Amino acid sequence: MNAEWRWDFAIEILPQMLLATLNTILAAGIGYAIAAAVGLLFLLGQRTPIKIVNMINREIVEFIRSTPLLIQLFFVYFVLPQFGITLSAWVCGMITIGLHFGTYLSEVYRGALEGVPKTQWEACRALNFSSFYTYRKIVLPQAFPIAIPGMGNYLVGIFKDTPLLSTIGVAELFHAATAVGGYHYRYLEPYTIVGLIFLTLSIPAAMWIRKIEKNVNLAQGKIKKEQL
């Protein structure tokens, strides 16, 4: 084995890698959509006025948050068939990522709702708005901008955790790299290309989120234009 970077090999495998990147992006997108919805469910569990529901919800969230995604993946993938539910690796992966990051997103939502000043709620109460109207017209328009940076960060976070899906056999970018590497017995180029693809996708995304964050802060008057 030598350390020489072989351009011909790198170029030969590049189309295959780029194709697999599409799968990675797709996985991240679907996983994120599920996580966003699951996050809402957890938020609902947290805000219902029934104490026991709050407690159970908190324990579930705490448990999911403090155990590794990798073992959760294995758990869903290997245990569900024992109960007669056989799902494909893709579905298992999406469910697990959705549940795992849903707990994080519920925290983002909660923070955003708490970020809306209390006086806003009180004013709505004083004006006798229904709670639906309060949420739709007053609270959510103010909470959403607060949630954007956190939501964006977890989108990038999910994107960076998709390589874990390769362990249960989802054919995404990292899986493709391992397969190509094993076939040619050269790991230098595939893994380096994977790293570069991740960099070229996640750094612009992170910069874009930072820009949105700044705009949100500007719009809310938390910072002034001169400070930028």
Place this chain on the structure above:
Amino acid sequence: MSYFAFLSEHGPTMLFGTVTTIKVLVCSTILYVIISLIFGLMRLSKNPIIQGTATVYIEFFRGTSLLVQLFWFYYVLPFFGLTLEAFTAGVVAIGMNFGAYGAEIVRGGILAVPKGQWEGAFALNFTPAKRMRKIIIPQIFPIILPPAANLTVELLKATALVALVTVVDLTFEAKQINSITWLSAQCFGTALLIYYMISRFFLVPFLRWLEVLAARKVGKDKI
């Protein structure tokens, strides 16, 4: 096979894996704390070369996935004549990855120290090094510890990945037992519970204790 029979047969193996997991946790935590302090300070340097190095390092490690870095350290570095043991590769990859996240926390903490403290040190004619060491750094701990605690819990979860580069940790043992017995619910369930217990009953209380300690050190606990 009842769960107790499962535990009595495979419990010791899992405990053995847990010890390795804790070893990885401790070693990579030490490494990540050191790296975050160094790169957090470098990030605030006025020298463009030092600052640039830190920025590139942080963006690089935050921009790529930990699993990719781990595989790179384990499978690609040997091409350059540097063969790391699986355990070392795991600790170094996790330490360097979380060091990049930690450096941003340290940077934020240093910037959050009130301006009066900087000006006070300046007025007393402290050298920049002494100002950092004696005035600023001791005050950053109560600020950085809460986010650093979150990061450390994330690190505990990330240690599961070292199983994929053949470190015989809890995850590895669980996978191994699963492939022998096919009692997936028992072995992965137990592994999940062990990770949860480490986090809930050891790591988090310890980090809370550190937070209280740091707050007391700078006299902020009375607020």
